Amino acid sequence: MFKKILVAEDIDAIKKGIAPVWDALGIVDVTYSAYCDDALLKAKRALYDKVPFELLLCDLSFIPDHRNVKLQSGEELIAAIKKEQPDLKIIVYSYIDHPQTIKPLWEGNDIDGYVWKDRKGSVQLVTCIQEVYKGQRYLSPKLSAVLRKSNMIVLGDYETRLLQYLENGLTQDEIQQRFETEGVLPSSKSSIEKRLKELKDEFNAKTPLHLVTILRNLRLL
Amino acid sequence: MFKKILVAEDIDAIKKGIAPVWDALGIVDVTYSAYCDDALLKAKRALYDKVPFELLLCDLSFIPDHRNVKLQSGEELIAAIKKEQPDLKIIVYSYIDHPQTIKPLWEGNDIDGYVWKDRKGSVQLVTCIQEVYKGQRYLSPKLSAVLRKSNMIVLGDYETRLLQYLENGLTQDEIQQRFETEGVLPSSKSSIEKRLKELKDEFNAKTPLHLVTILRNLRLL
DNA sequence: CAATACCTTACGGATTTCCGTAAAAAAGGA
């Protein structure tokens, strides 16, 4: 079993709540961080000291507080820590169940496990850690079902950016200019109009506001 | 100290994580429910058996799953349980920190305490329970600061309805017709335009979509 | 009752979005 693991989790109750998991698995050397920056620092230090962590268990959402932090989310922590220690096993333990969040992590092979923080989450966590230790990947049953459903529409980068700009109050003209300076293609107003119309048609939306409302409800945005 | 308490919380890790709180306070009789409906049922049963709970600690968000439930949120549970047992002390333990959510609960005197599920949440929880036992009310410091300074704008009925129609993709013409048939005044297109402009000015929004985005972020919608 | 302020409505022009058509450019196939 893993000997030395790192936990990045900000809610203290959860930190205490998963202690039984370590007992069940016989893991003694558990280090906690309530901040992503802190977790990264500890991982780097352990690596430098030649006693690296073997597993990172982390949340995705971290509440911002008075501390100035560079890494604001679990995703950023994962990306940063992978650069330092590419072979580190990573398990996410989060209550986020949106395919849009999970899919890039899971299919990008950034993580070895994803456990859904639900009513039975900490039970699954034990299984997950065991599987990952054996070299397998593990995804909570409910979530793997969600991901399997291949009708999982994910908005492209272009569409997401376009809609974000609209949400921020830019006119189509302004978006065109932005796209030009940013080198986003296609950048013409015609294309912007066309993509927007395609999206509206696809989701049966009558106006951009209607479209965004629908996409938000579908958690696609 | 309280002798018999009820906890409504769906995340199992948190359920385990707050166990030290009961130890610290010497509370032995703790009943857990992972569903609001179940919690209400247990409270009613205890009342019927003449051994009522003295305190309810509950979360606000509950993950929907296969179970068919009537009460979908902590707010609904609180409202329902108050009807059965008006003198029951209630403490909310949630990571929700939006004034719009907290204010109605707090100022409506529906609850005796609200603890923010943050990095130090379970420490505050101990204090909170002690205060509530002494007959005081308790609010996490950060949240009471938020409540004090937030000038808490609440949108009127008219504005809410107008924005809802816009979100549903209606044009201003269609909204005017709807208002006429529904007897909502003022119903003229001019007035609709004017209110919308006023809202946009008030919140520094450039477009209706921008406005709705801002209001959603402020949890005013 | 009159004067005032405020709200509602009507209207018109400027701006923006919407939508179809068609040309230009790029990508793909034989």
Place this chain on the structure above:
DNA sequence: TCCTTTTTTACGGAAATCCGTAAGGTATTG
């Protein structure tokens, strides 16, 4: 390479919005 298909862009008119102005209504106050 040449041809076809797809994508991007340009353009123009229709529709919707945005915004200021002004007229009509209602309530308030002295």
